[in-house]
Amino acid sequence: MLEDRLIRERADWEAGRVRVVRGGKRLARNRHNLQAVQLTEGQWRKRWEVERWFLTADGESGKRYGNETIRVTPDGEVSLKLPATLARLANAKHGRYVLTDAVVFHHRGAEWADRINANRAVAYRIHLDVERGRWYLTASWTIPPVKAIPLDQVRRGGLIGVDTNADHLAAWRLDEHGNPCGEPLRFFYDLSGNAQHRDAQVRHALTRLLRWAVRHSLSIAIEDLDFAAEKTREKHGRRKRFRKLISGMPVSKLRARLVSMAAELGITIVAVDPAYTSKWGAEHWQKPMVTPHRKPTRHDAAGIAIGRRALGHRIRRRTAPPHDDQSDRRGHRTAQAAGAARGREGTRPRIPGPRTRSAQTGYGANAGDQDAQHRSERPTEPVQLTLSP
Known part of the structure; x- marks a missing residue:
């Protein structure tokens, strides 16, 4: 069969015969059945020319x-x-x-x-x-197939935690250990005006966010919000202002837009549980991230909480060390350390001798005795120190 078809195709090629019908075979057959299709010759001729x-x-x-x-x-x-x-x-x-x-x-x-x-x-x-x-x-256009990427691969190198709000997106970059890196960014949008203006505002904010992610080759972690069943009066009672606020948040539009735009750019999106991210983020991360030149909001702190949850870390920071008025001074650091850091949970090693220049010999002998301190755990080894006269 293939040899017979090849012979026919070669014969048509040598004779210069082209078997292509512009407009389709159906339009060509209608020429011989004008009455059946209720067309005149002029109407058919116009359609035939328009196809070109x-x-x-x-x-x-x-x-x-x-x-x-x-x-x-x-x-x-x-x-x-x-x-x-x-x-x-x-x-x-x-x-x-x-x-x-x-x-x-x-x-x-x-x-x-x-x-x-x-x-x-x-x-x-x-x-x-x-x-x-x-x-x-x-x-x-052609939509590329969305690929499922293992979560360990997504977490490698860190990601960007994004908190969705009524008028802006609060984003903060985190490394793979959950440490905030750099400065927080906010991508504002104005949802007032007509539908085209609101659509353009949302698209512009997401474009800037995705360009930032592409520049650093990072994934994006966002809350899996759904206010469809949580903006009713039965849920929030007479909190009319709050119900109006969450009703105006373009949650579904942002999520659909972000997923489709990220798929085109090859950026992975991680959806996390939104429970208590704003509350715990403000409680554990807002105040420690304050610097003389940076005043983060609770929304910026929520971005850290979302990113840490996507990385598999706890939102709560480490327990703060004891105060300066205790004998062992500052303990371990509160910043998140790498998982392979040795001795990150251990106490400061005891240095023999007085702690200050004004202290006399013999003072601070019980500094290594952690039983006397307010700690949640007992020391692994009791320390016995002998001082020479």
């Missing part, structure tokens, strides 16, 4: 708005890159021809806007609809 009136261009990632030949801006402006022979017809810079009317994508317009703002490839096709007598522009 189209312009298409494949997209390319990295180009401005994802396509260099047919470019569509976020405002809906359509421009064509003319060839050199038609450059005299250009009405814009760089040999481009800008169409008069703007386009609007009602179906999956949000996904299209996310792609062109990230300069991802989008293919366009301009064609004429004979029945409606209107020109249409169709956008298409």
Whole structure:
């Protein structure tokens, strides 16, 4: 069978016969059955010619708005890159021809806007609809399959903890041991105005967040929030202000947008349990992260709590060391240490001799006796110290 088909194809090629029907086989057969399809010869001829009136261009990632030949801006402006022979017809810079009317994508317009703002490839096709007598522009793209990555691989190198709020995203970078790195960042958005303005604000905030993650090759940890059943009066009673606050948070939109945009950029998203992240983050991390040049909010501290939960660490910091007025002074550090750090839970080694220059010989003999201190555990070895006169 294959040999017979090869012989026929070679015969057509040698004879210059092309067996391709522009517009489809169905339109070609309708020419011989005009009465059955209720068409005149002129109407059929128009459809036949329209099937050849189209312009298409494949997209390319990295180009401005994802396509260099047919470019569509976020405002809906359509421009064509003319060839050199038609450059005299250009009405814009760089040999481009800008169409008069703007386009609007009602179906999956949000996904299209996310792609062109990230300069991802989008293919366009301009064609004429004979029945409606209107020109249409169709956008298409390929969605890469989402890959499941092991959690250990995601945690390697740290990640970014993101706290979702009504008007901004509070993010803080953490290393693989749960230590906050650098300064916290806030990505603000304004949800007032019309739907297009709100959509653009959310998209702009997520774009800046994803660019930060791509720059450092990090994953993103975010709360798995769902206020669908938690904004009713039966849940919060007369707390009208709080119910209005959580109702205005674009939780589902942010989550759907973040997942789709991250999949295009190859960024992994980790969803964690949102229970008590803001409360415990403010309790254990807000005050210790204060510096003369940094005043973190409870939302920034919640980002640390979310990141530590995604890394598998406890949100609570280590127990603070004893006060300065106790004999052994400061103990172990409160900052998170690496898992392989030796002696990180041990006490400070006893140094023989007086603790201060003004102390006389013989003082501080019981400094190594940890039974006398307010500790949660007894020492592993009792220390016996003999002082010479």
